[in-house]
Amino acid sequence: MFLSRIGAGALAPALFAALLAGHPAGPADAAEDEGLGEGLVNPGFHSQPAWFKSSFLDLREDVAEAGAEGRRVLLYFYQDGCPYCARLLQDNLGQKALAERTRANFDVIAINIWGDREVTDLGGRSVTEKTFSAGLGVQFTPTLLFLDENGAVALRINGYFPPHKYAVALDYAAPGGGKPASFRTFLAERAPAPASGELHPQPFFSPPPHQLDRSHAAADRPLAVLFEQRACPACDELHTEAFTRPEVRAALERFQVVQLDMWSDTPVMTPAGERTTARQWADRLGIQYAPTLVFFDVSGREVFRNEAYLRPFHLVNGLRYVADGAYREQPSFQRYLQGRTEAMRERGESVDLWE
Numbered sequence: 001m002f003l004s005r006i007g008a009g010a011l012a013p014a015l016f017a018a019l020l021a022g023h024p025a026g027p028a029d030a031a032e033d034e035g036l037g038e039g040l041v042n043p044g045f046h047s048q049p050a051w052f053k054s055s056f057l058d059l060r061e062d063v064a065e066a067g068a069e070g071r072r073v074l075l076y077f078y079q080d081g082c083p084y085c086a087r088l089l090q091d092n093l094g095q096k097a098l099a100e101r102t103r104a105n106f107d108v109i110a111i112n113i114w115g116d117r118e119v120t121d122l123g124g125r126s127v128t129e130k131t132f133s134a135g136l137g138v139q140f141t142p143t144l145l146f147l148d149e150n151g152a153v154a155l156r157i158n159g160y161f162p163p164h165k166y167a168v169a170l171d172y173a174a175p176g177g178g179k180p181a182s183f184r185t186f187l188a189e190r191a192p193a194p195a196s197g198e199l200h201p202q203p204f205f206s207p208p209p210h211q212l213d214r215s216h217a218a219a220d221r222p223l224a225v226l227f228e229q230r231a232c233p234a235c236d237e238l239h240t241e242a243f244t245r246p247e248v249r250a251a252l253e254r255f256q257v258v259q260l261d262m263w264s265d266t267p268v269m270t271p272a273g274e275r276t277t278a279r280q281w282a283d284r285l286g287i288q289y290a291p292t293l294v295f296f297d298v299s300g301r302e303v304f305r306n307e308a309y310l311r312p313f314h315l316v317n318g319l320r321y322v323a324d325g326a327y328r329e330q331p332s333f334q335r336y337l338q339g340r341t342e343a344m345r346e347r348g349e350s351v352d353l354w355e
Contacts, residue, residue: 023066045080046089049072049099052076053107057129059151060071066107068151072175074106077133077143079113079334083311084160085142092166105174106146113138113334124150139333140307146173155183157288158307161232165289184262184288188229195231200239204252205259208266212258214300215273222303222322223271223296224255227282230288242312251319255295262287270302295322303327315350 055062059073066073066312078085093099103107111119127135136145144157146169155173168190172183180186205226212223228235242248260266262282264272269275276284285294285302293306304327306318314337321327330336344351 035147039155046082046086047069048089048110049093049108051103051108053109055107055109057109057117059122060120060124062107062109063122063147063149063151069107070175071104071333072106072149072154072173073147074102074108074173075111075145075147075150076108077111077113077138077141079141082141084140084324088142088166092161095163098163098167098170101170105170113141118157134332139304141334142315149175158305182283184282187289188231188263195233196236197230199228199230199259199261200236200243202239202243202259204249204257206256210258210260210266210268212271212300213269213273213308214271214296214298218298219256219300220298221254221256221299222298224252224257224319224322225294225296226257226259227278227287227290227292227294228259229262229290235291235328238291238315242315245312245316248312248316248319251316251323254323255319262290262292271296293318297322304333 029318062073073297076088093102111133112129113133117129119125119129119132120126121132138158140159142157142160144155145153146155148154155169157169161169165187168187169183171190172179172186212225214223260268260278260282262278264278266278267275268278268281270281289293289307294302295304295306297303303316304322306315317337317340320334320340321333326336327333330339341351
């Protein structure tokens with residue numbers, strides 16, 4: 001199974017339990033940990049709050065201990081040199097109210113996606129942090145896995161959530177019932193953030209009708225499906241900041257690009273040749289938040305996703321990762337990104353991960 005697909009949406013509890021009990025090994029298991037390149041130590045390690053749990057990384061004990069205290073476990077996957085991790089620690093957990101809400105309901109355990117500490121999963125298997133992360137398909141940092149009292153996934157967030165969305169995620173994943181099955185619905189009801197209230201047209205979007213069937217004949221280009229919604233500040237920023245960049249526009253020219261309102265009844269024929277609507281397809285794909293970019297290869301197989309808060313540097317490299325077919329040889333997007341960043345710096349090019 002392609003690892004980024006595992007991490008693309010919220011994992012079903014049974015699947016997560018199976019992965020924790022004996023998750024499949026990926027290429028990162030066999031590769032030696034080369035560590036972060038010199039270029040990726042900037043901004044470097046960011047100090048974590050002292051109240052994060054100092055764990056022996058036996059998840060069976062961690063889940064039991066949290067449950068006994070009326071809390072749940074929150075796994076925080078990070079890496080040094082990650083500006084999104086810095087934003088989570090500083091902008092989110094730097095707010096007293098959000099930090100206190102997190103502490104009250106969760107035991108937060110940090111997992112370094114390149115680390116060599118030993119993690120014991122719910123099935124009693126001991127592996128390194130990097131093997132554990134790869135087995136769960138962690139492609140973005142930060143990735144947050146909120147576990148319930150049984151160790152199943154209550155909510156998974158791939159990427160950075162700004163404070164107002166993070167607060168809603170805390171409410172959804174906290175102990176207690178009476179919540180809808182869909183986090184997407186919960187988020188839409190609780191966090192109608194100020195936004196333009198419109199979908200932004202772009203000249204590179206393929207117009208309807210959306211006949212995306214690739215099951216009978218391969219297409220000439222990979223497909224990028226952009227799921228958005230009208231009340232979405234991050235969608236506005238994607239269009240006003242990222243899509244205006246020449247390097248992003250050039251990368252998008254290598255794709256067929258389709259924009260869908262994930263709440264709409266717009267008719268769609270999927271790459272697998274199934275007739276459905278944008279809303280139904282979003283539900284089936286496990287789309288949790290906007291904007292989400294889902295990439296399909298020329299034969300219609302999903303190969304990668306960009307979710308949550310991505311700045312232009314990460315967006316354009318995600319596009320190249322798919323268009324160049326690099327995912328076939330390197331299933332870890334982070335290792336691909338590390339290699340590109342190091343190569344750019346060796347050529348004397350300036351790299352700003354937050355741009």
